[in-house]
Amino acid sequence: MVNKSGFNSKEVCGYPLSIFFIVVNEFCERFSYYGMRAVLVLYFKYFLRWDDDLATSIYHTFVALCYLTPILGAIVADSWLGKFKTIIYLSIVYAIGQVAMAVSAIHDITDTDRDGTPNNMTFHVVLSMVGLFLIALGTGGIKPCVAAFGGDQFGDHQERQRRTFFSVFYLCINGGSLLSTIITPILRAQNCGIYSKQKCYSLAFGVPAALMVVALVVFIVGSGMYYKAKPEGNIMGDVCKCIGFAISNRYKHRSKQYPSREHWMDWAEDKYDKLLIAQIKMVLKVLFLYIPLPMFWTLFDQKGSRWTLQATTMDGNFGAIVIQPDQMQTVNPILILTLVPIMDSVIYPLIKKCGLNFTPLKRMTVGMFLAALAFVCAAVVQIEIDVSRKHLTYFNLTQFVNGMNKPVNVSTSEIFPFLIIIRATFFLQSGQLSCAFSRDFGFGSSYTFFIPSTLSLGSNCQESITGAEDIKPNSVHMALQVPQYFFITAGEVMFSVTGLEFSYSQAPSNMKAVLQAGWLLTVAIGNFIVLIVAEVAKLPKQWTEYVLFASLLLCVCIIFSIMAYFYTYIDPTEIEAKFRRNVGDDDDDKNDKQRKLEMEMMKRDLDRSDDEHYKGKQTKM
Numbered sequence: 001m002v003n004k005s006g007f008n009s010k011e012v013c014g015y016p017l018s019i020f021f022i023v024v025n026e027f028c029e030r031f032s033y034y035g036m037r038a039v040l041v042l043y044f045k046y047f048l049r050w051d052d053d054l055a056t057s058i059y060h061t062f063v064a065l066c067y068l069t070p071i072l073g074a075i076v077a078d079s080w081l082g083k084f085k086t087i088i089y090l091s092i093v094y095a096i097g098q099v100a101m102a103v104s105a106i107h108d109i110t111d112t113d114r115d116g117t118p119n120n121m122t123f124h125v126v127l128s129m130v131g132l133f134l135i136a137l138g139t140g141g142i143k144p145c146v147a148a149f150g151g152d153q154f155g156d157h158q159e160r161q162r163r164t165f166f167s168v169f170y171l172c173i174n175g176g177s178l179l180s181t182i183i184t185p186i187l188r189a190q191n192c193g194i195y196s197k198q199k200c201y202s203l204a205f206g207v208p209a210a211l212m213v214v215a216l217v218v219f220i221v222g223s224g225m226y227y228k229a230k231p232e233g234n235i236m237g238d239v240c241k242c243i244g245f246a247i248s249n250r251y252k253h254r255s256k257q258y259p260s261r262e263h264w265m266d267w268a269e270d271k272y273d274k275l276l277i278a279q280i281k282m283v284l285k286v287l288f289l290y291i292p293l294p295m296f297w298t299l300f301d302q303k304g305s306r307w308t309l310q311a312t313t314m315d316g317n318f319g320a321i322v323i324q325p326d327q328m329q330t331v332n333p334i335l336i337l338t339l340v341p342i343m344d345s346v347i348y349p350l351i352k353k354c355g356l357n358f359t360p361l362k363r364m365t366v367g368m369f370l371a372a373l374a375f376v377c378a379a380v381v382q383i384e385i386d387v388s389r390k391h392l393t394y395f396n397l398t399q400f401v402n403g404m405n406k407p408v409n410v411s412t413s414e415i416f417p418f419l420i421i422i423r424a425t426f427f428l429q430s431g432q433l434s435c436a437f438s439r440d441f442g443f444g445s446s447y448t449f450f451i452p453s454t455l456s457l458g459s460n461c462q463e464s465i466t467g468a469e470d471i472k473p474n475s476v477h478m479a480l481q482v483p484q485y486f487f488i489t490a491g492e493v494m495f496s497v498t499g500l501e502f503s504y505s506q507a508p509s510n511m512k513a514v515l516q517a518g519w520l521l522t523v524a525i526g527n528f529i530v531l532i533v534a535e536v537a538k539l540p541k542q543w544t545e546y547v548l549f550a551s552l553l554l555c556v557c558i559i560f561s562i563m564a565y566f567y568t569y570i571d572p573t574e575i576e577a578k579f580r581r582n583v584g585d586d587d588d589d590k591n592d593k594q595r596k597l598e599m600e601m602m603k604r605d606l607d608r609s610d611d612e613h614y615k616g617k618q619t620k621m
């Protein structure tokens, strides 16, 4: 197949072979990212021994940084190294970061007294912070480049294939993240160590590190097959200078005597290339359309916070298995893996058959509406929970009344989540004597256990300990969260998968990665809005906060649909080709332009000294 730049690539079933390496790379990279992220807060809390607040804020800072760094990667790719080299270099940085995380989690390195706890915590903290910084730089930096690089592999005539590629790309993101969020918590729960056995965070970080190395190797293997668009110099510098010149030139010509121009960017025509101005107009048009989009991510990213907290007040007993609150999040990638193929092969073709033109911007609007609907469902579930008056966390609150005349130490084993019931084992110890007993709990319940004065420690105490249920278990089932997950995920498919492709198709050739980064920036801003709204609104009832978010998104959705109505789709390649054809004429024009500019500058100088006098002079010239 010969693509837009005359590059000849191998094809399989109408698709360039090179994209196989790109989607496998994405799968491994997302496995690496989400796998590491899944155990990060627990690593902060239990390995570095940070409190909940510090752990949560460092976690969110890291996630926000991951969506801010794409702009850096995009500038480097589009202006300097090109996407291919940027992906290679930043993937190396990323893999080093993951290895640093894995090493930072080996307690034996500083466990000089071999008691199972690190003796030099500073070493572990510093190494893990360096690791996280490198990971944020790497994952964020390559993110806009990989998607845009994949899009580059298609020729202009392969629009349909390119759309399918973005769907498959999204499937790989979710396939990788689903697998890793299941696997790494299992790895973390293992015990490992050289001198003493501890929870195996090093393995939980080590496997994602290995997957990142695999991602890099796979990407390099495909090297000979890629179409590699060349960077066109410091494009972002030129863009900024051109916009700056247009603004200042417009300001200098604000007087009514100067004829207005069709677009404010046209004021840059006196100095800059028409092609560059046309490309900037395309980018600005799309970026303007992006202004309302962060609100979608504001709702979307609350799956990991508010919805997980909601799940902690619900009953996770699904018969064969007990689902932990944070495990509910895996419903999202599972639904993505089912909904993307259904949408692509059934829903969208059906809509088309009905004669409806379901354009990308219409899809995104419906996506926003569905996300708002998801929050209405969340509010209804919340009301149900509030009515049932079960506000406790799934960690069962337990107290003991000691009837013995000596102090008894009580400790507990971990709760086993994959059994039909939640079973906890308690160890009672006094001096050298100890005994153990187990009890089953319901989510959210609270118990008081009585240790009788006659209890003989050292023997079996299973039968001797009696308990009273203080608070009944949570009665609202976690399955009730499924509708809200369904709507938010259907919204994600319509909004995010479409937006990814839209950002690529509407971007000029030399700013594809930049526009992808602009798209990812809406995710970062959305995350900041969560913090602001939650802080400012401070609503007493959780369900009212859900309704507030749903209403905000609905308003934004209406604004966006109006903006979308006035948006005209463009074909950047066609526009660029038109300007390139006119380049000869433009060269001739340039001298005239330069002359005109000099004239106007002279005119401005004279304007400042004596307007009337100048007017006289001009007519004489």
Ligand SMILES: CC(C)C[C@H](NC(=O)[C@@H](N)Cc1ccccc1)C(=O)O
Pocket: 034, 173, 174, 177, 178, 181, 329, 330, 332, 333, 336, 492, 496, 523
């Ligand atoms: C936010 C990103 C632009 C999109 C993408 N994320 C997803 O596809 C999520 N559905 C993945 C996910 C996985 C597990 C739990 C929650 C979400 C990405 O990561 O690129």
